[in-house]
Amino acid sequence: xxTEPKRAPSGAETHGFLGEEFLTWLWFRWETEGGEFHLPGxxxxxxxxxxxxxxxxxxxxxxxxxxxxxxxxxxxxxRTALRQGRRLRRARLILAEGPRQxxxxxxxxxxxxxxxxxxxxxxxxxxxxxxxADRAANWLALHELLHALYASFLKARLxxxxxxxxxxxxxxxxxx
Amino acid sequence: MPSIRRSGGAVYFFWDxxxxxxxxxxxxxALHKRRFRTIESAASEEIxxxxxxxxxxxxDSFTAEDMDAGxxxxxxxxxxxxxxxxxxxxxxxxxxxxxxxKKLSAKERRELKDDLMDKLLPRILPTINMVDALLYxxxxxxxxxxxxxxxxxxxxxxxxxxxxxxLESADPLTIGRRAGFDADTQRSLERAExxxxxxxxxxxxxxxxxxxxxxxxxxx
Numbered sequence: 001x002x003t004e005p006k007r008a009p010s011g012a013e014t015h016g017f018l019g020e021e022f023l024t025w026l027w028f029r030w031e032t033e034g035g036e037f038h039l040p041g042x043x044x045x046x047x048x049x050x051x052x053x054x055x056x057x058x059x060x061x062x063x064x065x066x067x068x069x070x071x072x073x074x075x076x077x078x079r080t081a082l083r084q085g086r087r088l089r090r091a092r093l094i095l096a097e098g099p100r101q102x103x104x105x106x107x108x109x110x111x112x113x114x115x116x117x118x119x120x121x122x123x124x125x126x127x128x129x130x131x132x133a134d135r136a137a138n139w140l141a142l143h144e145l146l147h148a149l150y151a152s153f154l155k156a157r158l159x160x161x162x163x164x165x166x167x168x169x170x171x172x173x174x175x176x
Numbered sequence: 177m178p179s180i181r182r183s184g185g186a187v188y189f190f191w192d193x194x195x196x197x198x199x200x201x202x203x204x205x206a207l208h209k210r211r212f213r214t215i216e217s218a219a220s221e222e223i224x225x226x227x228x229x230x231x232x233x234x235x236d237s238f239t240a241e242d243m244d245a246g247x248x249x250x251x252x253x254x255x256x257x258x259x260x261x262x263x264x265x266x267x268x269x270x271x272x273x274x275x276x277x278k279k280l281s282a283k284e285r286r287e288l289k290d291d292l293m294d295k296l297l298p299r300i301l302p303t304i305n306m307v308d309a310l311l312y313x314x315x316x317x318x319x320x321x322x323x324x325x326x327x328x329x330x331x332x333x334x335x336x337x338x339x340x341x342x343l344e345s346a347d348p349l350t351i352g353r354r355a356g357f358d359a360d361t362q363r364s365l366e367r368a369e370x371x372x373x374x375x376x377x378x379x380x381x382x383x384x385x386x387x388x389x390x391x392x393x394x395x396x
Contacts, residue, residue: 011349017370019348085373111347112323114185121182131179133246136310139180139319140247143188143346150348151355158357158364167371174373 016109020056022153023088023108027073028170039148045097047149049073052092052105055081064089082174095145102142111150116142178230180245180308185323188346189332190354191316195339198249198313204238206338211235212254219298225255225330227338233306249311251318253331256302260293268292307331318343 012019027049029035035047053072055065065081072078092105092115100119107114118138125131156166196202212226212235228235229242230252243249265288272288273279280288307327311318320331332343344350352365 010345011347012345015347015349015352015365015368017348018352018368021371022348087370087373109348110345111351112185112187114323116183116186118182128179129245132250135180135182136245136248136250138182139186139310139321140312140315140317142186143317143319147346147351147355150351151357154352154355154357154365155361158361158368160364163371171373 012110017087018154018157019106019108019111019150020087020089021108021157022150023091023106024082025153025157025170026093026149027088027091028173031073032169032173037149037152039145039152043097043145043148045095045145045149047096048094050092050094050103052090053078053088054090055086056089056108058084058086079176085174095142097141097145100138100141102138102145104142106146111146113142113146118142180250180310181321184321187320187323187328189318189320189335189343190346190350191318191335191339191341191343193341195313195316195341198243198311199240203249204240207238207251210334210338211238212256215256215258215302217298218258218302219294221259221293221297222302223255223257224302225253225334227334228252228254228306230308245310247312249313251309251311253307253309253334255305255307255327255330257305258297258300258302260289260297260300264296265289265292317346 026035026047029037030048037045037047039045049072051069051072053067055067055078057064065077065086067075067077088108090105090107092103095102095104102116102118104116105114106112118135121131122134125134156162159165196206207227210226212228213224214234215222215224226235227238229238230250231242233254235254243251269280269285269288272284305327308321309318309331310321318335320328322328322331328345335341335343349365353362357365
């Protein structure tokens with residue numbers, strides 16, 4: 001008999017679907033409201049989906065579907081996936097706040113970032129130390145923006161009437 | 177001094193509890209306790225992981241200035257791995273089997289491997305992997321600039337062994353828990369279930385428990 005203690009499931013395992021719903025919600029908000037978000041602290045961030053989307057497999061027996069290059073959100077394959085109620089597992093996003101722009105691929109279930117590109121170094125950077133400080137600030141800003149956007153999503157998603165209100169609007173958009 | 181990367185993968189972690197201020201000696205001492213130790217001349221297959229700094233790849237010194245990057249502390253871990261190349265082992269086994277005229281027994285294979293390890297490993301240099309992490313002390317957040325699961329686990333272990341504080345991955349649940357929601361919303365978060373938009377045999381993608389009238393209007 002094994003004596004190894006049972007590992008508690010991680011948040012990615014129990015609540016990974018929320019990250020996938022978040023990416024799908026960003027797409028919905030981008031298409032229906034233009035992708036500008038007003039965040040706490042007076043921050044305004046613009047988002048857009050870029051050239052890489054992966055739809056989560058609806059079940060263990062089915063496959064993920066990846067669309068890349070060009071404008072994958074405009075393809076018939078993407079619309080079909082939405083009509084089938086599939087969530088985004090991964091998406092490449094462009095985020096902009098003022099003159100700063102980030103591109104990053106987010107894995108919804110784990111919230112891991114890959115292929116991130118920070119804004120260009122500030123013009124005032126004259127030394128390697130300046131550049132490091134600027135980049136450190138941009139890595140933190142990326143984290144803060146994504147987490148504030150996710151908190152906005154959760155705030156809407158976790159109200160008891162969500163499925164009959166905002167969720168229904170999203171359902172109508174998905175079935176277009 | 178090199179610069180922090182401007183691109184790549186990243187995983188964010190949080191911690192709770194008191195971490196020494198990166199400017200304090202206690203912080204440097206904690207890193208020093210689990211500093212990198214070389215396995216350059218080791219005669220066995222080994223992995224060594226420990227703290228170094230961006231300016232000193234040996235793990236001998238941890239001055240606050242070497243790790244200062246404006247609003248964060250620039251940490252670096254070094255993971256060296258020494259392993260007998262499998263192709264060398266296969267090659268020597270093929271030669272031994274040809275000389276013997278038949279396959280080696282399990283015992284002979286083990287003896288051959290041990291013999292090769294003794295002879296070759298001291299001459300083999302380890303592979304080196306250096307990974308950066310940015311620690312934002314006030315926000316109790318650290319970002320590891322690498323997405324490998326193995327590296328992430330090594331980093332979490334090192335951090336715990338150094339500071340006795342566990343790191344928590346920033347996943348959809350932990351980020352939500354730290355979003356400052358009221359108790360009701362927190363409960364809703366813990367109990368949340370996926371929305372099943374998909375319904376078989378239906379063109380509509382409405383949520384399964386949405387009112388029928390709304391769906392009828394939508395599909396009219």
